[in-house]
Amino acid sequence: MVSTYVTSSLILRILLVYLMVSRIAFAHDANEASAYTVQEIAEGNFVHEGNFPPQSLENRGDIANIGFIVGEKCVAVIDVGSSLHVGSMLKAAIQRVTRLPICAVIITHVHPDHLLGLNAFTKDDSITVYGHHRLPKQIRTRSRFYLESLEQYLGAGNTADHAIDPSLVTPVNGLLSIDLGNRVIELKSWDYAHTDHDLSVTDIKTGTFWAGDIVFSEHVPILDSNIRQYNAVLEELQKLDVQHYVVGHGSLDRPWDVLISEQRRYFRVLLREVRAAIVNDISLMDAVNTVGWTERDRWHNFDMYHRRNVTTSYTDLEWED
């Protein structure tokens, strides 16, 4: 009798423990999913505002502004976050907003914080993935390293389920219109801007411009391309009639014109001072620590990315005639 009591008490305790653990786990997931909010910045245009990079365990890689546009027929997703985890949370957020199916996933560029959540969407055959015509090549050459980094960040573990199949991408060269049902969105491939394969999206109905990482807000611009051509793209963007916008990183409630002007000022400083360093025979080793540092207090994550921007511009401009 005593031993039966002990046994059942043990079973009870194990059950209790199991229940507590699973409830904690459940509560954790529920909290996180509801914490993953989207805001409707223009009619039918929903954005999740990510944290500032870099990714960490606290933000779980949720570091980019990503979102979706809802038509009367279906939904277009714009960027999918840095992991399956982020991609799934975006997908759940879409399902909370609408019952319409997802028909398009648009990848603005190859960087992992915009790309690696793609497989949360690709199981569905009715979804078309759109990217710049140079995106598949970028996926082929970079994804091995991105997956290794993701592995490092997730800790040990297998990231094979994050591997992106470049042949999934329907390439966009120039302009492409997609009808989501009484709502046409326009995709545009840019030549050399933030990268050599940026794709922007415009929702014609509301005049909402999804810039990907071509434009930054508060976060120091990142140059993974050619500074002179990037600068020309910004000039072009300043002429657009933008009613609402989404940029890949930083606050979305500052005037569009201010964002572009700030970024052009940064590039002006970079161009002027890098050219001066080259003329004055200041080596690249020294230039990264001197050029453009007056801009330091004006941007988030300056120390993390500015030297790289100097390197990218210096190694290009040193070939100028």
Added chain:
Amino acid sequence: MNFVKRILTFIGASLLFCQLALATPFPEPDHSSIPEWIMIKQLMFGEREIRDGSDDILALYLNTKLDDSSTVPIMVNALMDQTEDKYIKTLYLVIDRNPIPTAGVFKFKPEAGRVKLETRLRFEKFSFIRAIVETNTGDLYMDQRWVQVAGGCSAPSGKNANDPSLGKMRFRMDDQIRLNEPNLVQFQIKHPNESTLASDLEPGYAARFIDKVAVEFNGKSIMSGDINFSLSDNPIFKFYFSPQAEGVLSVRAEDTHDTIFTDSVEIGTDKR
């Protein structure tokens, strides 16, 4: 209850551990006990002794804050003059954990006056970079630095291998060349210098990088190097030479597609 506590503590600790691993820099390991280096050292130098040269033979410089693993500027300065009796004959640049660890083997002449080499390197993984010099007397000396950037070899250069300016060279030197003393000269070659790792993995496609450079002055060798894709795209070289007269400085580079690039520049004492 204890069980739950233990689970939560374990989860908490493992979270914390990952965070620390990410937030704190990877600690610099002991440079002499790196497994890759022990093997490379044996293959390149056998049982020969490599002494610490950082006091009086050579110094290796690079920035400690690095952001671009595909373009890491480095500088090696000899701390001794080149004389007929004692001079640096060879400079080896070794990156322990690169696909081809020997990034470059450079030959220098006693007439250089002093040895210096500035170039830019790619790093595929966290690694030591080592500068090892061999003197005419056969002695080996080393200086090394720990580098924490990765992915440089597999990063695509973003440049087109069919660039019409492929092989274009740029020279740079002081306005006034001084005879019989070390003058700095720099040349750079437009070339993707691409790595096999960054290549598109298309069947039949062979990566293209420069594997030989040779610099002559009035037909006499002043510097040469066996290199590979551990050097950044558009490879750059800056070094000393001591001209005894005016003349022509010429560069010849050869890549793995057997293309030869040549260019030359006239050097005078009162021109430019």
